[in-house]
Structures are given as structure tokens and as C-alpha cells.
Amino acid sequence: MMQQPFRQQPRSVRLRRTALAAVLAVGSVGAMSGTAQAAPENDGPHYTAGAPGSGDEYFPYAGNGGYDVLHYSLALRYSPPADPAVLQGHLSGVATITLRATQDLQSLNFDLRGLGVTSVRVDGKDVEHSTANGSDAGWSQVQDDANRIWELAIGLQPKLRAGHKSTIVIEYEGTTGRPLDPTGALYGWVTTADGAMVVNEPDGAPTWYPVNDDPEDKATYTFRITVPEGKTAVANGLPAGRPTTKAGWTTWTWRASDQMASYLSTATVGDFVLSEEDGARGLPIINAIDAGVTGAALHETKAALALQPKMINFLEGLFGRYPFEAFGAIVDDDSVDYALETQTRPVYSGVADETTVVHELAHQWFGDAVSPSDWQDIWLNEGWATYVEWLWAEHQGTATMPGQFTDAVAYLDANNRWALNIADPGRDNLFTGQVYVRGAAALYALRAKIGDAAFLAGARSWLSRYRDSTATTEDFQAVMEKASGQQLDAFFDDWLRQGDRPAMP
Incomplete structure (x- = not known):
């Protein structure tokens, strides 16, 4: 994230979820190669719930324990605000999460805030909705006292052995707004007049998909983002084929094949103009500049982004080869003064100046890799x-x-x-x-x-x-x-x- 030189701009004091500690006793998923492995009856005492938090001192209930996510496949459908004066949109999603258990699991949790789950399937089998938090079978959403959704807990039947893989499919939806941390800073899925600016650091990813929101659990991603025809959706990695349009909706597909922490993921939507150039060794540099960026801001942005190949060459000479499959930028026209090192494609709000661009590029080595x-x-x-x-x-x-x-x-x-x-x-x-x-x-x-x-x-x-x-x-x-x-x-x-x-x- 970019900080204005020598200017104090505190950000991101996250809510402590200590009130949930006694409630979040459940969470997990299960199976080997897509088929859950039934455990011998005498193995029962070895099965436990995955921890409802990563244990980070600052955000103890961000992230979860008991499993390692291998891949997120996110199919999103987003309606931007119908009235630009009312910054609310609607997001629905199907998250297909492939993971491997790191302990014998009877249940596990995902982080998910402000969105309602409609169905859960574990290895092709429907899981019943349960109103009892902590049930060994069924799924439930745990809320805090203000009725905000914080966690999705899933009981596993059959239970999941350590080392075995499982695929969990979660359908969910909800109204999007402009989430604020306690300091008043925007983060997560930030609804804009023409789409959404998606910036997660440090714990905003759960505002748009169910996730193990712990930097230590890196994974690969596929994004299929369906938006009204005329809108552009930009994510991490590289485009997978051309966008397809049907019945007034366009689907954009991006694949991020490099390991990535969840706080670095994005699926930004807007009136973007895409361009591409090659860096060293044919490295794709894909830029998306919002049509609302004009005048002096556009001139400065284009001048700074034109330096990206030269910047990459300079940093490779110092620190070794650029670590990912692509680079580029997303420059939104939102009025927020914001820049974030989203992996392979940093997000800038309003303008991308030279100092900020080299700062976010440096993060691809230091912070992302x-x-x-x-x-x-x-x-x-x-x-x-x-x-x-x-x-x-x-x-x-x-x-x-x-x-x-x-x-x-x-x-x-x-x-x-x-x-x-x-x-x-x-x-x-x-x-x-x-x-x-x-x-x-x-x-x-x-x-x-x-x-x-x-x-x-x-x-x-x-x-x-x-x-x-x-x-x-x-x-x-x-x-x-x-x-x-x-x-x-x-x-x-x-x-x-x-x-x-x-x-x-």
C-alpha cells in the first residue's frame, strides 16, 4: 500500500472479534480426490474442529485453522448501482474451494462478512443448513451482536482425514456498499458509481468471497466475473480467453496461477479501457484505466505507466527476476486516495503517479512474493x-x-x-x-x-x-x-x- 511521503495516514484498525471467540467452535470440509473418506469408529476422538482464527495477534479471528486452500474458483455476478447517488450494488457468487486438510477435521470455518449463504456442497453432497452453531453436520453463519455476518461454519459428514483433499462449493449473495474499518477507511468490495474497487488489505477479502483470510495460506485463483454489457471486470493474473456476452451480460475470465495471499486478490469492475504491452522476456503488462480518469490525471497516469518496463528491468537488476506471470495496473476514477499492491495488477484511485507505481511494483517482490x-x-x-x-x-x-x-x-x-x-x-x-x-x-x-x-x-x-x-x-x-x-x-x-x-x- 502506498503512503504519501512523510504524511501520517493511519488506516485499517480492524474490529476484534473477541465476542465471537466462545461461539466460533465449528468449521471444516472434506475428502480425498473429491470423495470424503469415512473414518473408522475408533478414530473419532482424533477428529476436532478447525480453529476459527489464524492466531494473528492483531486479527486473531481472521483466517482459520485445520486446512490449506489450494485453489479458489470464483464465479461472480455483479450489478453496479442503479442510481449513482446511492452506492449500493448486488453481488452473487459461487465459490468452489479446493483444499487439503492439515489435521483430522470434523468441521471447519471460512471468513465471510455481510453476505448470506444459500447453499453448501461438500464433495458433491448437499449440506443441510443448521441453526445450531457448532453442529458436527450442517452449515451455519455465525454473527456478532450487531447482526453482521463474520464466519461460515461447516460440519463434515463424513469427517476429513489429514492430508486428504476436498472440494467445497458455496453459493452466496448480498447487497454491496462501501465497507469501512473503524478508522473510517474503505476496504474490501467498495461499491463505486460505475462498478466496484476491490482492495482487501489487511482483512477485506471476506466482504466478497468465503476465504481462509490468512496471508500464510496462499492459493491460486480463477475469476469468472459477469457484469452488465459494456462494463469491464479486471482481476489478477492473465485473461483466459476473450470475454463472452449473452443476454446483456458479459463474463470476463482471469486466471492467477501464481500463489497469492487473499488480501492481494481483486475483481475490480468499471468503465475501463484495457491496453497491453510486453516487458522483458515478453512479460505481459496489462493496464486498465477508467474512462473517468481524464485531463492532467490521465496524462500523469499514462506517463507513469509507460515507465513500468524500465522499472521492472531496474529492480530485476537489483533483486532478481520479476516473480509473477504478469504485471500492470488498474486505475479507477473513484475519489478515494488509495493505492494497493494487488498481485500482478496494483489498484490506484484517481491517478497513478511515478513514485506510487514504483512503490507498488516493489511490493511484488516485497510483500506479494x-x-x-x-x-x-x-x-x-x-x-x-x-x-x-x-x-x-x-x-x-x-x-x-x-x-x-x-x-x-x-x-x-x-x-x-x-x-x-x-x-x-x-x-x-x-x-x-x-x-x-x-x-x-x-x-x-x-x-x-x-x-x-x-x-x-x-x-x-x-x-x-x-x-x-x-x-x-x-x-x-x-x-x-x-x-x-x-x-x-x-x-x-x-x-x-x-x-x-x-x-x-
């Missing part, structure tokens, strides 16, 4: 993306690295911004300026301490070792210690955690 194990490690995303902004500005001759570091230190000196521990900033501060700027400054200081060769070798080793996976601050420190041959406890403590200004390099 290697994602944070827990949200407290977000500085590994935003610190690196900000540091890459500095590298690109120096490469373009518009600023120097020492000059930008000096500006960052001045920002952090003001109002004692060193006080925030960016290795554990708290939910309220996930996207505050210190996470970005102190993170980038720490990387600058680390490079000065261990030298260019060790720093770049460590960065490449980090990306290679944890690609398509997740990692922590401690993992990053260990990689840099191995690359440099230095013990870095004191350095990481001073530059990330301590509240005092560290010694300058």
Missing part, C-alpha cells in the same frame, strides 16, 4: 517499498540516497516519531508513516553497516528462500546475519524497536 507471516511484520512490506522509491529516484536523477535518508531522519525526529516500535506497531498503526519511513531508514542504515555486497546478497537470499511463502522480522534478520557474517541483534533493536534515535551511519 514474500508476505508477512503476521501483520506486525508489515514494515517488511512498506519499509522495502519506500526504500525502493529512494533507489528509483536516485536512478532517475531526481534525488540522492543520502539526501532522502536525511529527510527521513528529519521526519522521524519531529514529534518523537522514533517512539513507535515498527516491528510491532499495533493494529492502529499498521499504515502509519513511521512504518514506511523508519523501515526504509533502517534498510539504508543496514546497507551502510554490512556493505553493498552483503546487503544485496541478503535481499536476494530473502526473496529466494521465502518466495511464495511468508516470513517474519526474525527470519529477515537471520538471512542478513548469514549474508554479512555479523551478529545484528543490537542493530535491529535500535533501528526497529527502541524509542530513542539510533546512532546515524
